[in-house]
Amino acid sequence: MRIRILGCSGGACSELRTTAIQVDGDILVDCGTGVGDLTLEEMAGIRHVFLTHSHLDHLLFLPLLSDAALTMRDGPITVHGLPETVAALKAHVFNGVLWPDYSVLPTPEQAYIRFEPLQQDETVALGKRQITALPARHTVPAVGYLIDAGQGSFAFSGDTTYCEAFWDTLNSVENLKYVMLETTMRDADAAVAERSRHTTPSLLARGVARLQGPAQLLVTHIEPDKVEQVHTEIRAALGKRQAHFLQRGEVFEL
Numbered sequence: 001m002r003i004r005i006l007g008c009s010g011g012a013c014s015e016l017r018t019t020a021i022q023v024d025g026d027i028l029v030d031c032g033t034g035v036g037d038l039t040l041e042e043m044a045g046i047r048h049v050f051l052t053h054s055h056l057d058h059l060l061f062l063p064l065l066s067d068a069a070l071t072m073r074d075g076p077i078t079v080h081g082l083p084e085t086v087a088a089l090k091a092h093v094f095n096g097v098l099w100p101d102y103s104v105l106p107t108p109e110q111a112y113i114r115f116e117p118l119q120q121d122e123t124v125a126l127g128k129r130q131i132t133a134l135p136a137r138h139t140v141p142a143v144g145y146l147i148d149a150g151q152g153s154f155a156f157s158g159d160t161t162y163c164e165a166f167w168d169t170l171n172s173v174e175n176l177k178y179v180m181l182e183t184t185m186r187d188a189d190a191a192v193a194e195r196s197r198h199t200t201p202s203l204l205a206r207g208v209a210r211l212q213g214p215a216q217l218l219v220t221h222i223e224p225d226k227v228e229q230v231h232t233e234i235r236a237a238l239g240k241r242q243a244h245f246l247q248r249g250e251v252f253e254l
Contacts, residue, residue, distance in 0.1 A: 001023065001024060001129060001147070001149035001152075001154075001253070001254040002023070002024055002251060002252075002253055002254075003021060003022070003023055003147070003154050003178075003251065003252045003253075003254065004021070004022040004249075004250075004251050005021060005034075005246055005247070005248060005249065005250045005251070005252075006020035006021065006022055006028075006032075006034030006035060006037060006038070006248065006249075007019050007020040007032045007033055007034020007035070007248060008034075008180075008220040008221065008246040008247070008248060009220075009221070009222065009224060009248070010057075010184050010221045010222050010223040010224060011057075011223060011224040012032075012033045012057070013224060015248070016224055016248070017032060017033045017034035017036070017037065017248050018032030018033045018034065018057040018058065018060065019032040019034070019052075019057060019058050019220065019221060020032045020033070020034035020035045020061070021156065021180075022038075022042075023129070023147055024129075025042065025045045025046075026045055026046060026047045026048060026126075027046070027047070027048045027049075027050070027126065027129075027131075028046055028048070028049045028050070028065075029049075029050045029052070029131075029145055029147070029156060030049075030050075030051060030052055030058040030059070030158075031049050031051065031058065031059050031060070031061045031062040031065060032057050032058055032059070032060055032061060033057075033060055033061060034061075034248060035061035035062075035064075035065055036061055036064070037248075040068060040069050040072070041069075041072070043065055043068045043069045044068075044069035044072035044073045046065065046077060047075070047077060047078065048077070048078050048079075048080065048124075048126060049062060049065070049077060049078070049079045049080065050080045050081070050124075050131055050145055051079065051080065051081035051085050051089075052081075052136070052142055052143055052144060052145065052156070052158030052159060053081075053082070053085055053136075053138055053140050053141065053142035053143070053158060053159060054081075054084070054085045054088035054089065054140050054141075055138075055140065055159065058158075058159070059089070059093070062079070062089075062093070063093060063094070063098075063099040065077070066094075066099075066102045066112050066113050067100075067102075067112075070112065073112075076110075076111055076112055076113055076114040077112065077113050077114070078113075078114045078115075078116050079113055079114070079115050079116065080116045080117075080118050080124060080131075081115075081117065081118065081143075082117065082118065082119070082120075082133075082141045082142070082143060083117040083119075084140065084141040085140075085141065086115045086117050088140075089115070090103070090115070094113070103115055118133055119133065120133050120134070120135055120143055121133060121134075121135075128149070128150055129147065129148065129149055130146075130147075130148040131145055131146070131147050131148070132145065132146040132148070133145060134146055134155065134156075134157070134158075134166055134169055134170075135163055135165035135166045135169060136157060136158045136159070136160035136163055136166060137160050137161050137162070137163045137197055138158070138159045138160050138161070138197045139196060139197050142158050142159055142160060143158060144156050144157040144158040144160065144166060145158070146169075146170075146173060148173075148175070149254040150175075151175065151254060152175050152176075152177040152254035153173050153175050153176045153177060153178075153254070154177065154178045154180070154252065154254060155170055155173070155176060155178065155179045155180065155215075156179075156180040157179070157180065157181045157182050157199075158182070159182055159184075159197070159198065159221065160182065160197065160198075160199065161193065161194070161197040161198060161199055161203060162199065162203040162206055162207055163207075164210070166207070167207050167210040167211055168210070170211060170213075170215075171210070171211065171212045171213070173213075176213055176215045177215055177216065177252075177254060178215060178216050178218055178252055179211070179215045179216070179217055179218065180218040180220055180246070181199070181204060181207075181217060181218065181219055181220065181243075182198065182199050182219075182220055182221035183199045183200065183201060183203075183204045183219050183220075183221065183222060183230055183234060184196075184198035184199060184200075184221050184222060184223055185198055185199075185200050185223060185226065185230070186200060186201070186226050186229050186230055186233060187200045187201055187202050187233055189226075190202070198221075200233075201230060201233035201234045201236070201237040202233075202237055204219075204234060204237065204238070204243075205234075205237035205238055208238060208241060216244060217238075217241070217242075217243035217244065218243065218244050218246050219234060219243045219244065219245050219246060220246045222245075231245055
């Protein structure tokens, strides 16, 4: 399994792209602005999109993806997410006002998009790959995802503040190789982070202390104006167990 980081920033500007992860050539986890860097042929190959939650930076490119390469794609894009996320998409995006309702166009029987609600802890099997919705705590209903290739697993927290259940679930994954973790703000922003249910370096360290295995830590979703400060604080907070700060375009093999 090949995992390519299309976007991993807490904002979009210049060379920065918001959250999007490509799994092999047919799956996306979140659909932020990083998806815009795919070629038309690569967009045509996407068959499944797993959304962590309904915030714009994680689904902004979904309407454009659904409209791209229509004549090149055989069958619909299946969009997986919590029922609340699907409901938000139907009400506020694919509503015939902001964007056409591609869940019924061109016909309900041959729509361009198919919505598949899932629940926390539910697993979707796509060939030999299994994708499981993980616990998360955000301002809207949210999940992370565990992407299991058999010989190894890649976990993504999505947007979340400290979530004990997320870490406890990871401790039950024997083949865990990578954990992609949001750390949006500095410790000085703790009050704002609490209201917006995001992670700070201290909260990251609190979670990592619960993690029992040796999986590599990958940090994502830092606000663009706070990158250097968050890097410094994470290094100090984690001590000997260091993290890798993700960059757009990186590839991980499982």
